Amino acid sequence: MAAATVFNRNFSSLALVLAFNLAFALTSFTSPAEARGNGTAASYTVDPSSACPNGSAINGGRFLAMVQARAFNNGAACGRQYKISCIGGTNDVKEPCIKGKWVNVTVANLCSGDSCDTFTLSTDAFDVIAKHDAGRVQITYKRLH
Numbered sequence: 001m002a003a004a005t006v007f008n009r010n011f012s013s014l015a016l017v018l019a020f021n022l023a024f025a026l027t028s029f030t031s032p033a034e035a036r037g038n039g040t041a042a043s044y045t046v047d048p049s050s051a052c053p054n055g056s057a058i059n060g061g062r063f064l065a066m067v068q069a070r071a072f073n074n075g076a077a078c079g080r081q082y083k084i085s086c087i088g089g090t091n092d093v094k095e096p097c098i099k100g101k102w103v104n105v106t107v108a109n110l111c112s113g114d115s116c117d118t119f120t121l122s123t124d125a126f127d128v129i130a131k132h133d134a135g136r137v138q139i140t141y142k143r144l145h
C-alpha cells in the first residue's frame with residue numbers, strides 16, 4: 001500500500017516533468033520568430049551591408065527586418081515574411097501603438113549580439129505600427145511564408 005503510494009507519487013512527478021519538457025520543447029520550437037508569437041521590436045536605419053544575399057534591396061528595401069541569430073538560422077530566414085503589430089509599450093511614451101495596424105516585413109539581415117529584439121525593423125516598417133519616438137515596443141507576429 002505504502003509502496004504503491006510512493007510509486008504513484010513518483011510516477012505523477014515523472015509525468016509532470018515529461019509534460020513540462022514537452023511544453024518547453026514546443027515553446028522553444030515556435031520561438032523566437034518562428035510561426036507566431038509575441039516579442040519586442042525596435043527600429044533601425046537600414047544598413048546597406050547585409051547578411052542576406054541582396055539584403056537591403058529585398059522587397060524594395062522599405063519594410064525589412066533583422067532577426068536574432070537563432071531565428072536567422074544561418075540565412076535560412078532571408079526573404080521570409082512576417083506580419084507584425086504593436087501590442088504595448090516598453091518605455092514612457094504614451095500610447096505608443098498605432099492601433100489595428102499591421103506591417104508585412106521581409107527578413108533581410110541578422111541582428112548579432114545578445115541585446116537584439118525579436119525583430120529590429122526598418123524605420124519605415126516601425127513607423128507603420130508605432131509612434132516613431134517610442135523606439136521600442138511589444139509586438140505580436142505571425143509568419144506569412
Ligand SMILES: *[C@@H]1O[C@H](CO)[C@@H](O)[C@H](O)[C@H]1NC(C)=O
Binds near residue numbers: 036038087140
Ligand atoms: C500575445 O499577446 C496577445 C495580446 O496581449 C495575447 O492575446 C496573446 O495570447 C499573446 N500570445 C502569446 C503566444 O503569448
Ligand SMILES: *[C@@H]1O[C@H](CO)[C@@H](O)[C@H](O)[C@H]1NC(C)=O
Binds near residue numbers: 053054057
Ligand atoms: C538583387 O536585386 C536586384 C535589384 O533589385 C535584382 O535585379 C536581382 O534580381 C536581385 N537578386 C536576387 C538574388 O534577389
Ligand SMILES: *[C@@H]1O[C@H](CO)[C@@H](O)[C@H](O)[C@H]1NC(C)=O
Binds near residue numbers: 083102103104144
Ligand atoms: C500582408 O500580407 C498578407 C498575406 O500575404 C496580405 O493579405 C496583406 O494584404 C499584406 N498587407 C499589406 C499591407 O501589404
